[in-house]
Amino acid sequence: MEKTKILAKKLYNEIIDKVVVVDVLEYDLLLDIALSTACRAIDTFYIAVASVISAILISADKIMINNARKYGV
Numbered sequence: 001m002e003k004t005k006i007l008a009k010k011l012y013n014e015i016i017d018k019v020v021v022v023d024v025l026e027y028d029l030l031l032d033i034a035l036s037t038a039c040r041a042i043d044t045f046y047i048a049v050a051s052v053i054s055a056i057l058i059s060a061d062k063i064m065i066n067n068a069r070k071y072g073v
Helices: 002-018 027-037 041-052 062-071
Strands: none
Touching: 027 041, 027 062, 041 062
């Protein structure tokens, strides 16, 4: 069990500086995405986050990918 803790801490330390926290999304952005793509609420959130941090959105969900493309993400 101790090796598991050590490995978990090591992995945490390796990735923590790469984590981006988006704690506020503008309501207008979410509304714009939802209305322009007619996508699901959760997809709207992921598309908005990708848009705000200029990230590449990767998903196995074809509907989400199509909606992200509609929005230009």
